[in-house]
Amino acid sequence: xxxxxxAQTEISVVEKEDVTLDCVYxxxxxxxxxxxxxxxxxxxxxxxxxxxxxxxxxxxxxRYSWNFQKSTSSFNFTITASxxxxxxxxxxxxxxxxxxxxxxxKLTFGTGTQLKVEL
Amino acid sequence: DxxxxxxxxxxxxxxxxxxxxxxxxxxxHDAMYWYxxxxxxxxxxxxxxxxVNDFQKGDIAEGYSVSREKKESFPLTxxxxxxxxxxxxxxASSIGRGNTGELFFxxxxxxxxx
Numbered sequence: 001x002x003x004x005x006x007a008q009t010e011i012s013v014v015e016k017e018d019v020t021l022d023c024v025y026x027x028x029x030x031x032x033x034x035x036x037x038x039x040x041x042x043x044x045x046x047x048x049x050x051x052x053x054x055x056x057x058x059x060x061x062x063r064y065s066w067n068f069q070k071s072t073s074s075f076n077f078t079i080t081a082s083x084x085x086x087x088x089x090x091x092x093x094x095x096x097x098x099x100x101x102x103x104x105x106k107l108t109f110g111t112g113t114q115l116k117v118e119l
Numbered sequence: 120d121x122x123x124x125x126x127x128x129x130x131x132x133x134x135x136x137x138x139x140x141x142x143x144x145x146x147x148h149d150a151m152y153w154y155x156x157x158x159x160x161x162x163x164x165x166x167x168x169x170x171v172n173d174f175q176k177g178d179i180a181e182g183y184s185v186s187r188e189k190k191e192s193f194p195l196t197x198x199x200x201x202x203x204x205x206x207x208x209x210x211a212s213s214i215g216r217g218n219t220g221e222l223f224f225x226x227x228x229x230x231x232x233x
Contacts, residue, residue: 009159035221043229045162045209047221091161106177107222109154111161 002027004094006110013082013117021077021113023092029053034068034075035093035107045091051075082117089114121146125210125225132197132204132232140195140228142210149215151193152222155179156207165208168193169215197230205232 003026013019025034036048049059051068059066063080079086093107123144132138144151150169154162164177168187182201187193193212197204207229211222 004161006161037224043207043209043227045211045222045224047223050221106152106164106167107162109162111159 002029002032002094002096002108004092004108004110006090006092006113008113009111010114010116013115015084015117015119016081018078018080019082019115019117021079021090021092021115023075023077023110025073025075025092025094027094027096029096031096033095035095036066036075036077037091037093039089039091039112041088048077079115082115084117084119087115087117123210123212123223123225125208125228128226128228130228130230132230134232135199137196137198138230140197140208140210140230142193142195142225143191144193144210144212144223145191146212146223147190148212148223149190150213151187152211152213153177153183153185153193153195154209154211156209156227162209165195204230206230 005024032053034051037045038048039045049066056068065078067076089112091112092110095107126141152167153165155165156162163179165179165183166174166177166185168174171187171190174185174187182198184196207227209227210225213222
């Protein structure tokens with residue numbers, strides 16, 4: 001069975017600090033996809049990134065960066081120079097690749113990390 | 120604008136009543152999903168549908184029912200059999216077969232049982 005663990009329930013930082021959100025996953029699939037979503041107070045989940053299991057290159061997008069390490073089954077998310085607008089709940093998620101009988105594109109979510117960025 | 124519309128945003132229900140949450144998408148996506156979110160538990164899959172007139176149970180389907188008569192619509196009924204229905208409900212969609220890309224989410228419906 002797939003499982004995603006986000007051990008950090010809540011993180012508080014002061015604006016401009018860097019912050020890393022941890023994500024550890026478990027799967028028996030050799031091909032899978034990992035995601036990060038942001039949930040602002042409005043409630044809607046916003047897609048941030050998708051990585052497939054064959055691509056371990058780190059990715060940077062503006063102030064966001066992601067570190068995927070298959071050896072430790074981790075997919076951590078770093079926000080550099082955090083801002084108040086980054087305050088949200090962040091979810092890491094795992095998906096089996098393609099259509100699997102009866103499975104579809106089901107995402108398994110972690111429990112989320114509440115990030116609070118204060119002035 | 121393309122997207123997913125959920126209604127109502129807030130809903131109050133008395134115990135023993137069935138309620139239906141609406142989810143409409145104009146993204147031309149084949150697949151649609153219902154998730155339930157509880158504090159500290161992340162998102163859990165209730166039902167999903169890969170194509171019109173077909174749907175599958177997710178991890179916590181008991182006490183819920185769905186229909187998929189149109190591609191654009193995937194309503195969720197919370198029945199009186201659902202023991203603890205107070206939660207935040209999120210509808211999502213994705214392109215469909217062969218896609219391993221992201222889900223697109225609505226803004227959610229918050230159900231409170233009085």
